[in-house]
Amino acid sequence: xxxxxxxxxxxxxxxxxxxxxxxxxxxxxxxxxxxxxxxxxxxxxxxxxxxxxxxxxxxxxxxxxxxxxxxxxxxxxxxxxxxxxxxxxxxxxxxxxxxxxxxxxxxxxxxxxxxxxxxxxxxxxxxxxxxxxxxxxxxxxxxxxxxxxxxxxxxxxxxxxxxxxxxxxxxxxxxxxxxxxxxxxxxxxxxxxxxxxxxxxxxxxxxxxxxxxxxxxxxxxxxxxxxxxxxxxxxxxxxxxxxxxxxxxxxxxxxxxxxxxxxxxxxxxxxx
Amino acid sequence: xxxxxxxxxxxxxxxxxxxxxxxxxxxxxxxxxxxxxxxxxxxxxxxxxxxxxxxxxxxxxxxxxxxxxxxxxxxxxxxxxxxxxxxxxxxxxxxxxxxxxxxxxxxxxxxxxxxxxxxxxxxxxxxxxxxxxxxxxxxxxxxxxxxxxxxxxxxxxxxxxxxxxxxxxxxxxxxxxxxxxxxxxxxxxxxxxxxxxxxxxxxxxxxxxxxxxxxxxxxxxxxxxxxxxxxxxxxxxxxxxxxxxxxxxxxxxxxxxxxxxxxxxxxxxxxxxxxxxxxxxxxxxxxxxxxxxxxxxx
Numbered sequence: 001x002x003x004x005x006x007x008x009x010x011x012x013x014x015x016x017x018x019x020x021x022x023x024x025x026x027x028x029x030x031x032x033x034x035x036x037x038x039x040x041x042x043x044x045x046x047x048x049x050x051x052x053x054x055x056x057x058x059x060x061x062x063x064x065x066x067x068x069x070x071x072x073x074x075x076x077x078x079x080x081x082x083x084x085x086x087x088x089x090x091x092x093x094x095x096x097x098x099x100x101x102x103x104x105x106x107x108x109x110x111x112x113x114x115x116x117x118x119x120x121x122x123x124x125x126x127x128x129x130x131x132x133x134x135x136x137x138x139x140x141x142x143x144x145x146x147x148x149x150x151x152x153x154x155x156x157x158x159x160x161x162x163x164x165x166x167x168x169x170x171x172x173x174x175x176x177x178x179x180x181x182x183x184x185x186x187x188x189x190x191x192x193x194x195x196x197x198x199x200x201x202x203x204x205x206x207x208x209x210x211x212x213x214x215x216x217x218x219x220x221x222x223x224x225x226x227x228x229x230x231x232x233x234x235x236x237x238x239x240x241x242x243x244x245x246x247x248x249x250x251x252x253x254x255x256x257x258x259x260x261x262x263x264x265x266x267x268x269x270x271x272x
Numbered sequence: 273x274x275x276x277x278x279x280x281x282x283x284x285x286x287x288x289x290x291x292x293x294x295x296x297x298x299x300x301x302x303x304x305x306x307x308x309x310x311x312x313x314x315x316x317x318x319x320x321x322x323x324x325x326x327x328x329x330x331x332x333x334x335x336x337x338x339x340x341x342x343x344x345x346x347x348x349x350x351x352x353x354x355x356x357x358x359x360x361x362x363x364x365x366x367x368x369x370x371x372x373x374x375x376x377x378x379x380x381x382x383x384x385x386x387x388x389x390x391x392x393x394x395x396x397x398x399x400x401x402x403x404x405x406x407x408x409x410x411x412x413x414x415x416x417x418x419x420x421x422x423x424x425x426x427x428x429x430x431x432x433x434x435x436x437x438x439x440x441x442x443x444x445x446x447x448x449x450x451x452x453x454x455x456x457x458x459x460x461x462x463x464x465x466x467x468x469x470x471x472x473x474x475x476x477x478x479x480x481x482x483x484x485x486x487x488x489x490x491x492x493x494x495x496x497x498x499x500x501x502x503x504x505x506x507x508x509x510x511x512x513x514x515x516x517x518x519x520x521x522x523x524x525x526x527x528x529x530x531x532x533x534x535x536x537x538x539x540x541x542x543x544x545x546x547x548x549x550x551x552x553x554x555x556x557x558x559x560x561x562x563x564x565x566x567x568x569x570x
Contacts, residue, residue, distance in 0.1 A: 001337065002337055002385045002386065002388070002389040004381075004383075004385055004418065005335075005337055005380070005381065005383075005385055005386055005389060006337035006369070008381060008416070008418070009336065009337055009366055009369040009378075010369055010370060012378065013368070013369050013370060013372060013374065016374060017372075017374075039417075040417055041416060041417055041418070042414045042415070042416060042417070043414070043415045043416065043417055043452075045453070047481040047482065048413075048481050048482055050414070052481075053413050053414035054414060056413040056414075056482065056484070057374075057376060057378065057413065057414070060376050061374050061375070061376055064375055064376065065375065098372045098373075099368075099372065099373040099374075099375060100371055100372055100373055101373060102303055102306075102331035102332075102333075102341065102344050102367075102373065103303045103304075103306065103307075103331065104303075104375050105307075107375070140310075141310050141311065142307040142308060142309070142310050142312070143308050143309060143310060144308035144309045145308070145309030145310065145313070146309075172308070172309065172310070209310060212310055212311035212314050213311075
């Protein structure tokens with residue numbers, strides 16, 4: 001093990017990610033001390049001190065991740081405002097959930113979890129659900145591929161085979177159980193329209209991909225229950241039972257046909 | 273020798289797929305395509321159908337004291353098997369430690385300890401990928417008191433001992449030369465010609481006290497002059513234009529790649545420096561470039 005190299009890398013990591021900046025990070029290092037001990041490790045000159053040089057990396061670390069998170073969470077950013085609020089959110093988030101994965105697209109994986117107990121919820125109680133939906137969109141965008149189920153292959157089935165068939169959701173699709181109806185807010189931000197705060201109310205949101213584009217929509221209770229059954233591997237007969245049992249369903253057969261037709265046209269079901 | 277290419281960026285996906293513009297090759301950021309599926313891989317399929325590519329990584333962290341990630345190497349190998357790049361490159365740097373990632377390219381101290389460490393890891397990577405890789409010199413803003421050699425001695429020693437290629441970033445040499453007050457010409461003149469397989473050309477920003485490798489400006493005249501010097505010394509080497517912020521229309525990138533082509537053509541006709549003549553003659557003969565490329569494709 002290259003011990004000197006490990007010690008150097010560990011020190012630089014601590015300084016670059018120090019919560020209050022490199023200067024305070026240096027002050028907290030017992031081995032360095034306040035007498036400019038960093039100069040014995042990093043070379044400074046008349047243009048830039050050793051500390052200023054490490055500071056360049058500290059800035060790049062923070063702002064690269066800030067930019068990545070702004071891109072992945074445009075509605076969360078819009079709600080918090082492109083100012084100190086989002087900046088401070090990211091500062092705190094990176095301290096609690098520093099990046100660990102090689103891909104920067106993973107850096108926002110825990111932002112919704114972090115927001116669950118964040119003071120930003122006082123003014124925007126829906127913010128964690130909004131971030132969850134935005135993160136799901138990133139994950140679905142990069143999720144696994146699978147061929148879509150074609151309607152023709154269902155048409156070819158014998159009537160007797162229908163009850164036992166098992167439909168499968170696309171492996172990238174997600175069904176989110178949220179407590180706030182944030183879809184409209186996100187759509188408004190995406191379409192650059194004025195947005196209104198999300199209303200409270202339990203809702204299931206489907207996020208899926210078709211032809212490399214990500215879509216999302218709120219689900220009615222019956223459809224949510226049916227899709228969750230599909231994802232659990234239930235047979236078609238069971239899914240029909242779930243739809244029929246829903247209090248809001250007037251005509252179960254027509255409702256099931258509508259749902260199935262939409263799932264097929266949305267490319268939501270997996271073929272093969 | 274792939275010729276003169278540009279980095280494939282999201283802003284140009286549609287243009288490249290729909291119009292199939294004239295371009296020798298594209299370089300892709302490996303990590304952007306080390307995903308389960310979706311648009312990135314669909315785009316890469318379309319691009320690869322019409323162009324040669326090289327895969328360029330930013331997160332191998334070859335200089336880190338953390339163990340190499342087997343899952344990362346597996347994904348990289350699988351991506352390479354699927355898209356058959358002419359070669360795979362990453363940076364001579366570390367990007368994180370202690371299981372954390374800084375998503376930045378941090379310099380190493382130029383020491384014997386670091387050479388031994390990096391060489392062992394490059395060999396491990398090359399074994400996992402079943403092919404040699406290229407390592408790229410990074411722009412840096414700090415240097416270390418512990419260093420016992422120059423950057424060009426460091427990268428040359430590593431390339432020789434690990435038996436890998438060098439991706440020579442001309443802009444990075446210029447940026448680091450300014451930031452650390454070394455002679456960029458000396459760097460170009462000292463790198464082992466037989467190891468140089470690819471160049472990067474890019475722009476940077478001037479912050480007065482230092483230059484920052486921002487890839488958001490055109491290639492400056494001084495970097496073009498350095499490239500010309502490299503072209504004279506190293507002969508025919510594939511060149512690649514990088515642009516990552518304030519990305520212009522594709523046509524401007526293509527023009528920059530064409531300028532690299534023109535400069536090489538002119539440099540190839542210009543009498544070489546006497547002091548370099550022998551090595552230059554060698555470099556075009558046995559640069560390892562074609563051989564390395566062939567190995568990569570095998």
